[in-house]
Amino acid sequence: MNLLYTLGKWIGGIFLTLIALLLVGYFLISHNINQRIQKHYAFSAETLPIPHDKAMLERGGHLATIKGCTDCHGKNLAGKIFLNDGAVGRLVASNLTRGKGGRPADYSTSDWLMALRHGVDRTGRPLLFMPSHESTVLAEPDLQALIAYCQQVPSVDNELPDHDVGPVAKIMTYLGKMPLLPVEMINHQKPMVARADTSLGIGQGKYLSITCTGCHKPDLKGGDPVAPGFPPSPNLTSTGATGRWTLAQFVNTLRTGKTPGGHQINNEHMPWKMTAAYSDNELASLYQYFRSLK
Ligand code: HEC
Ligand code: HEC
Missing domain, CATH: 1.10.760 (Cytochrome Bc1 Complex; Chain D, domain 2)
Structure with missing residues (x-):
């Protein structure tokens, strides 16, 4: 009886220690990710002329579809909650139009480039889960076309909630298994690619x-x-x-x-x-x- 009691206490002790270790581990991971989310970046601003001619807008509309912009930001680019799962969290793609909840009136071409090339907003805050590590390698004429297209979509009022990064997303990001912080995945020194190969091959x-x-x-x-x-x-x-x-x-x-x-x-x-x-x-x-x- 006594032996069983001692054994029980032992097992209980080990169990509690394990839980405590897990909690401390999660606390450290969560702290690490929160700091990375709140980090402030400063990249030099870039700009490009944005011609709004028909060919540009057509190419831009095509790119917005084939690069998945409309998948996450919605067909009308008015933004949406594209992931909402208790443990993973809530991820929200911004309203890219000029409507309520969208881009402010003075959102410039430089601000577009800051998002697409560096993965931060115009204040230097990392954009979460926005695949800037992919858009950063778009060639100059494609960036121009994409921005031209996005700048002229009709305004839609759509005010969205903030992100809420859940424990699973934090742990996966910590392990390098989820691209929550594309700003960390970009080589920010790399200049814009001058042009893209558009011939078959x-x-x-x-x-x-x-x-x-x-x-x-x-x-x-x-x-x-x-x-x-x-x-x-x-x-x-x-x-x-x-x-x-x-x-x-x-x-x-x-x-x-x-x-x-x-x-x-x-x-x-x-x-x-x-x-x-x-x-x-x-x-x-x-x-x-x-x-x-x-
Ligand atoms: C969001 C993640 C994601 C992206 C982005 C993506 N894929 Fe996939 N792809 C998958 C997954 C997951 C499957 C397997 C789906 C299944 O088994 O039902 C798949 C399956 C495929 C298949 C079928 C392969 C097979 O062996 O059955 C092809 C072909 C393919 N993808 C091509 C592409 C191409 C080309 C692109 C880029 C233009 C692309 N995928 C982008 C996730 C993705
Ligand atoms: C996988 C989903 C996804 C795809 C694909 C995607 N975005 Fe985003 N985008 C997001 C999310 C999420 C945010 C909000 C990030 C934040 O505020 O932390 C965002 C934010 C932005 C912002 C806002 C920047 C700011 O200043 O606040 C711009 C601009 C943008 N995306 C443009 C695009 C364009 C153009 C494309 C296509 C090349 C694209 N996005 C593709 C998810 C996506």
Whole structure:
């Protein structure tokens, strides 16, 4: 009896110690992430002329779709809560229009570039979960087109709540498994790329593939799911299943979400409604680029 009692006390003690250690661990992680979220950055302002001609606006509208801006910020760019999950938290994509809750009247081209190239707002506050590490490599004419398009969308009043970063998001960010702080992932010294390759081929495929690397990983060989509840991201190189697909099968999958094997992909997991908007030329370039990777 006495022995059991002592054993029980021991086990209880170990259990309480473990809980205390976990709590201290979480406290330290949470403190670390809060400090990184509140850090203030200062980058030198840049600007570009923004011509609002028809060709520019068309290209800009196309980019806003194929770069996923409209997925997160909504079709009308008026912003939305795009993730709301108790443990992960609430992530809110800003209202990019000039309506209530949106960009202030004096939001300049420099402010757009600060967000797209450096991942901070105009006060130097890190933008959370806004994939600036991807938009930062957009070529100059593409940045011009995107900004031209965004600046002229109709104003929509949409006041949104603040972010609420939950414990799972903090832990995943701490472990480097969630891109909560793109400002930390950017080489801020890199100058703007002068122009993009837009002819059919591997060069254009590589330029476009930056949008796929967030989930399919920088080497495009796939890996761990990007967020809890997601399936793992498949390998897109010549050594993966897609390496055996014909161009027609590849294009069909990215336009319909249905793989040659008959699996229907959920647009929430893999944004095929976004890839559906890529031109034939762009999809064929991606196909060639993926095949070139071993
Ligand atoms: C994965 C979702 C996602 C995608 C894709 C995305 N954004 Fe964002 N964006 C966000 C979130 C979230 C914020 C709010 C960040 C914050 O305030 O902490 C944001 C903020 C912004 C801001 C506000 C900056 C400020 O000054 O407050 C701009 C500008 C912006 N995004 C433009 C774009 C453009 C243009 C694209 C397409 C190239 C794009 N975003 C794609 C999620 C996204
Ligand atoms: C938000 C994350 C995300 C982004 C961004 C993304 N993918 Fe995916 N992709 C996935 C996931 C997850 C799957 C697996 C879906 C499933 O199994 O249902 C997938 C599946 C695929 C497949 C099918 C592969 C197979 O073996 O079945 C192809 C092809 C593909 N993605 C291409 C792309 C391309 C091209 C881009 C960039 C233009 C891209 N993806 C961007 C997450 C993403």
